[in-house]
Amino acid sequence: DSPAPAYAVSIARWAAKEQGLTRRVPVRCNARISGPLVTGLVRPTLLLPETLPPEDELAMICLHEMAHCRRGDLWYMLLLEAARAVHWYSPPVHFLVRAARQDIEMACDESAAANKPETWRRQYCQVLLHALECPAGPVLTTRFGVGKNQITARLRQIMKPGRMRRGLLAFCAAALAVALCCCAVRLEPASTSRTNTEDEAPVWVDITQPEGGQLDLAAITGQTDGLPEPARPGNEMTDEEIYALVRDVLDRCLLWIEWAGEGYRDNLDLADTIQVPWGGDTRTMVRQRDITDREQFLAVAGTVYSQASIDTKTIWFGDSIPTVVEHDGALYVHDDEAFPIETPVDPRYGWYDYDSLRLLGASEDTLYLEAIWGNPDWPTSPLLPVVLRREQGRWVMNGWYYHVLRDNSFISLPEELEQQAAADPQLGTQLRYAWALGQGLKENDQTRVDWCFSGTTAPPDEYRFGIYALRDISGTRVTDFTVEAGEDGTVWLTLDVAEPGDTPLLEGENKYGFLFDGQAGTVLLLYPAQDVSLYTGTSGSETEDSDTLIETTRIFRRCVSTGPFAAVTELPEDKLLLYLAYQLREQGALTGDPTAEQLTQAAETWLDLADYVPAMDLLSEVLYGQDGRDFATRADSEVWPDDRMVSLRVTWAGDIATVVWRDYQGTAGIVPDYDLVYTLRRSPADPAAWIVESCVRHTPE
Known part of the structure; x- marks a missing residue:
């Protein structure tokens, strides 16, 4: 394998984000394959x-x-191939495997083409035809290529979505699973043929340690006196039982963090090292005395964290960046970055205040609490969510500190919305927050409204879009509300507001859309339906990275101008110098003050000014000001007076792009004041860069 080009990695990350992936998928090039695949x-x-x-x-x-x-299609494929291997003599099994694999590919076609126009779908079909008869990769891989006997069905599905045989994969998987289970019953005693369920004993974890190991694995896993009792459903426990359970899980979590964060370095056998290849060189790895192998490490972590939480961490087990390597029956680690599974925050300087624990909701498999995080010596301490999940017979943390994965499944929805939530978990999370917000406004429950935005009963401390508009709903009266999901997955909240009170909610019956936090899932912004075109993402080329355009205008606003202008040549020279210096710093091109040659080249790249001669006599004041502070510090802090403005929408056609920034009269969302519309052009000197050409002010209707 070799590293993939930077632009290919960027496209893959964009695609992962579009598909809702929370973990990063490595991207590599391989000379032995003829088409893209996942392995x-x-x-x-x-x-x-x-x-x-x-x-x-x-x-x-x-x-x-x-x-x-x-x-997770590779796991389905593992089941399919296992069934094929066991029942190699059975033609029906081979038929089911082929049908199920085709169903998997068609489901991914449907996901890729979701909400795309017909022209996009036609081009997608053309790409499929280009991959016709592309040789298959190894068995447990996906491949974009397609055989002649599949092409008609896949093309028909892409051009006429919504007619997929959605039950076929489930039927095939169930049939093959039954076949495998029947085989297992024949081969194994009946007592071992059953699988573990949530209400049975927790999964046993091997706590055997290498010679010299000192970590108390039994205490971390809760296996000090054998296996703990099976985890009871959250909605069957009393509050007292829940608080006792949460304290125990937090104690075990703290033991793990103290080891995996820094403590593992205290128990390295420095005399036992190996060299592993890395980037054309070698890397020294040191034997860890506490953990035997990769499986044990992940199993122990799984007694503390949910699988979803572990999946968000980055642990390099001998892949492209080897930090943990199994060798000759032992685990070797890189002593600088062995287990990057924990936040760098040291729990010794802050932890959850157990006395402040407050239960907010409980369901069969979820416990949602909040607690103060901090230290008695701190003047103020944040209120953070504490979320537990029931998995494999245990209650485990769904992340911790600011890395908690919210789970609002304890919110009850009407039957129709509950069915939609069950079919699409991400949509379900959004529907529950929308429903809770509607209930909170109707019942005039300030803490419930705040929870929808912050994940706790406190209002958001640092609201991304300026002033939190629903901080005081005491004078607000909402008589009714409804929640619905559009065909494109957009969640809508209709409010019938009799008295807006001290909020910018519109009087009467009005429909509102949402922006949700991609990581926390909580509400970021509530906006009226007439503004939907501004909040529905980007338009234009599907491969363009809109973040580059937004960041270019952000830097321009910080350094040059936060108002309208017709051309950059009319803007002050010192501001343009600051902008060029800031861009050079962002690109990592500066080791000291910028030179005249660097500024001239930067002006050609980001301003399209040929033969630009920088005013070097102004440079010192531009870079350091009268107080001697670094230019980047001043640009980040002082030259940013308009914190209320929000970047809304990016559109482009070819090499021309538009970025809209909106001001909200100090009440973020709901009541717009004015827009600043920036026009950008792709730089002739560097196709990856964009030039801000002009800005006009527009008042929304």
Whole structure:
């Protein structure tokens, strides 16, 4: 394997984000494959051929392959191939395997093409035809290619979505699972043929340690007196039982963090090292006395954390960046970055205040609490969520500190919405927050409204979009509300407001859309339905990275101007110098003060000014000001007066782009004041850079 080009990695990350993946999928090139594929059960990796297709085709392919990663299709394929191997003599099994694999590919086609226009779908079909009869990869891999006997069905499905045989994969998987189970019953005693369920004993974890190991694995896993009792459903426990359970899990979590965060370095056998290849060189790895192997490490972590939480961490087990390597029956680690599974915050300087624990909701498999995080010596301490999940017979943490994965499944929805939530978990999370917000406003419950935005009963301390508009709903009266999900997955909240009170809610019956936090899931912004076109993402080329355009205008606003202008040549020279210096710093091109040559080249790249002669006599004041502070510090702090403005929408056609920033009269969301519309042009000197050409002010209707 070899590293993939930077643009291919960028496209793959965009596709992963579009498919809702929370973990990063490595991207590599391989000379032995002829088409893109995903491989790796535990850590899926996207492999690309050395000869890459055009960028627009690559984006479509990556959307398809990232759908495989999100769905965990390699595990389905493992089941299918296991059934084929066991029942090699049975033609029906071979038929079911082929049908199920085709169903998997069609499901990923549907996911990639969701909400896409007909022209996009036609191009996607053309890309499929280009991959016709592309040789298959190894058995446990996906591949974008398609055989002649599948092409008609897949093309028909892409051009006429919504007619997929959604039950076929489930039927095939169930049939093959039954076949495997029947085989297992014949081969194994009946007492071992049953699988563990949530209400049975927790999964046993091997706590055997190597010679010299000092970590108390029994205390971390809760196996000090054998296995703990099976985890009871959260909605069957009393509050007192829940608080006792949470304290125990937090205690075990703290033991793990103290070891995996820093403590593992205290028990390295420095005399036992190995060398492993890395980046054309070698890397020294040291034997860890506490953990025997990779499986034990993940198993112990799984007694403290949920699987979803572990999946968000980055632990490099001998892959592209080897930090943990199994060798000769022992575990060797890199002493600088062995287990990057924990936040760098040291629990000795802050932890949950157990006396402040407050239960907010409980369901069969979820406990949602909040607690103060801090130290008695701190003047103020944040209120943070504490979320537990019931998995494999245990209650475990769903992340900790600011890395908690919210789970609002304890919120009850009407039957129709509950069915939609069950079919799409991400949509379900959004529907529950919308429903809770509607209930909170109708019942005039300030803490419930705050919870929808912050994840706790306190209002958000640092509201991303300026002033938190619903901080005081005491004078607000909402008589009714409804929640619905559109065909495109957009969640809508209709409010019938009799008295807006001290909020910018519109009087009467009005419909509102949402922006949700991609990581926490909580509400970021509530906006009226007439503004939907501003909040529905980007338009134009599917492969363009809108973050570059937004960041370019953000830097321009910080350094040059936060108001309208017709051309950059009319802007002050010192502001342009600051902008060029800031861009050079962002690109990592500065080791000291910028030179005249660097500024001239930067002006050609980011301002399209040929033969630009910088005013070097102004440079010292521009860079350091009268107080001697660094220019970047001043640009980040002082030259940013308009914190209320929000970047809304990016559109482009070819090499021309538009970025809209909106001001909200100090009450973020709901009541717009004015828009600043920036026009940008792709730089002739560097196709990856954009030039801010002009800005106009527009008052929304």
